[in-house]
Amino acid sequence: MRTTIVTIHQPEPDSELGKRLCTPPIELAIGLSANRLPHIAAITHAAIASSSGGHGDGHADDTGHSTAATIDFQFPQTLDAGLSISEFPTILPTQAEGWTGTPAIQVSRDGRELFPALKVVSHSWTDNSLRFEAIDPEGGLTLDASIAIGPEGLIRIDTALTNAGDNPLTIARLTPVVPLPPQIGEIQTCTGHHLRERALQRQPLTEGLFAKDSHMGRPDFNAATLLVAGVPGFGFEHGLTFGAHVAFSGNSTVFAERTPYTHGIIGGGELPYAGEITLQQGETYHAPRLLVSVGDGLNAVAARFHAYLRSFHPELASTPRPVTLNTWEAMYFDQNEEKVIALADRAASIGIERFVIDDGWFTGRRDDTKGLGDWQVDHSIWPHGLHTVADHVHGLGMGFGLWFEPEMISPDSDTARAHPDWILAPNATRMPV
Structure with missing residues (x-):
């Protein structure tokens, strides 16, 4: 079978990417054959060459791209008592x-x-x-x-x-x-x-x-x-x-x-x-x-x-990853402004760089059976909102983070009661699991 080979190459990375990417460039030889979709005939990776087909006598066409029109020498052969066409993956x-x-x-x-x-x-x-x-x-x-x-x-x-x-x-x-x-x-x-x-x-x-x-x-x-x-x-x-x-x-x-x-x-x-x-x-x-x-x-x-x-x-590509403290194991759902600020003070004293408030900051979330989906600050435990804590954390020189799980919702939540159609489910009466 006649196969035309088109070769594509990895672009030259910019200087920043080149500094971080210590892997050799690759190129693909893609075979174009009659009555089949294109197939990857060869993957060349530096000194390592892995192939399922041959390049043949390549030449450049008038666009300057490397091509070849030749027999694919490693094309699988047809066998007696087998398919009348050879098998290979496009x-x-x-x-x-x-x-x-x-x-x-x-x-x-x-x-x-x-x-x-x-x-x-x-x-x-x-x-x-x-x-x-x-x-x-x-x-x-x-x-x-x-x-x-x-x-x-x-x-x-x-x-x-x-x-x-x-x-x-x-x-x-x-x-x-x-x-x-x-x-x-x-x-x-x-x-x-x-x-x-x-x-x-x-x-x-x-x-x-x-x-x-x-x-x-x-x-x-x-x-x-x-x-x-x-x-x-x-x-x-x-x-x-x-x-x-x-x-x-x-x-x-x-x-x-x-x-x-x-x-x-x-x-x-x-x-x-x-x-x-x-x-x-x-x-x-x-x-x-x-x-x-x-x-x-x-x-x-x-x-x-x-x-x-x-x-x-x-903007984050060259930013050092900050050392993070998450409140979860320290207090689980038992959150309040005084406890969180005290934990932030201790975190800053040992060199923590980012402070994250985990599950429990939003409306009605006192345990893991309700509240997911109601992503508003619970003012019963945060009477001043989260601004006081966030400002305190920033004042200590740390970044401030907030746990958030947007794909989840609890049946026992204001959002689920107001918008039951937002829940992905087989029908109106059954839950997905």
């Missing part, structure tokens, strides 16, 4: 492309699965990104997607699916993936519960699907946050390592999967419930961004994510 692998693993696009119309067969109709690229449009006229689908490398070196995959058909389209899955090289053989995720968050667990990457799903509507104690795949025995400072994160705080999945004919993939996306995402004609679903980091060890993988997050808050 960025959204489906059955129509010969993928025998979990389909990355699962959509239905009128209660019937569509089995999309998308064909690229246009593409364009810059030095650090490839964007393309693909259509399935029979299924009534239009896909817009981009693969990019940010200045921090994260692979960013954005996908959007539009209903081009007449009838409503239900989306069950839109989960982009990145291929893994053959030396990757171990995966690591987080598990846990209250007081045991982010406990690490490891296991071999074998044939089949390993998925870490979150069904709580928000990241919970058991949330994976990051699924890591690496060479067996990878550590913080050594071993080729990939980390996948879904940039979404709702129900989501991150996964690794290997089929008998492939080295494996890593990916993720949203986990909608049945009928939750239904598009009318012309409507578009924008899937959460998939972020994938590549590095030599866990620290290098983490450094790219740290730089990405800091880019959203440049």
